[in-house]
Amino acid sequence: MKNEEEILAHSRDMMISAIAQTMVIYGVTPSVGRIYGVLYFSTEPMSLDDIKTQVAMSKASVSNGMRELLETEMVIKVWKKGDRKDHYVAEKDFLKNFLSFFIKKIRHERNLIIKATEQAQPNLEKIATNSEDKQLKEEARKDLDLIKESYSYFEWTMQLANAMESGEIFNFIPKNPEKKEE
Template sequence: MSQADKLSESRDVLESALAQSMTVYGVTPSVGRIYSVLYFSKEPLTLKEIQDHVAMSKASVSNGVRELMETEMVTKIWKKGERQDHYIAEKDFFRNFIVYFVKMLRQENNLIMKAVEHSEPLLKEMASELEDAATKKEVEEDLKLLEHAKSYLDWTMRMANAMDSGDIFKYFPKASSKETSE
């Protein structure tokens, strides 16, 4: 096997693994293939160039690139003298992780907080007015669950803020390049 063949095989294995791992970020393996092609590309690629690498329809590539742009894993760039848009991948896995998970934590927080803000006043009102002991106990248990949910939401927002600000790396530092190569 030639050196070029070995490099190609290695790249294929890495691209496949990266594409499969993208499901963690909520994208399909086919969209992950688009990301992996851009990740290993030495220069920005057009939609047509991406399409040639991934053997997908132009519409699928376009939709996949748009999806990756929404998660900030891919950026559209302009090249002087070129009419077509070009795309590059964000190659910092730490940044990809943070952007995605902070977004997901904030979405979760918004959904749950809306429900808590709607339900808590109703439950408190019921707790003060109820005379049936069994129902009152259920309402009080639900209020305790809401307090637990609010505690969780506070914790996840503090974690999201620490990730967003980079403070998370004070507690979980990135390994230096030297440490990861040993």
């Protein structure tokens, strides 16, 4: 039986490593990906100390990684009867994780650009309207045109985020497409 236990542990380690590597694609560090992978395969809620032991990282690193996973809603804090420590479980629905992650990224991108636009646009409009320098005036107009052109992109990405959040996107791309009969 020991051999089967080792094979199971090895198989889980391979999957945890693969999860950690794929999370790098989305800008998450491998160590945070490993924390998620350990929680994903855990059948019980885990404390920071439990996780620390499994991933061989410092408690501070695990705590920081956990904070990142909580912010992206890939991990949920749970109460465990008889224990004062915080415990965590992984959200095991990859599709839910994917949607949540991208909705936040899309909205964050839009907010950054909108804030910059709100600060830059009045200055560009003043230059485009009042400058004595024809070249500066033309450059300011071109910059304003670029900003205006970006609005359609941000409107589209917000529609995408809203469709992802509401589930409307599944009307176009079903979660479980029926297998076509041949």
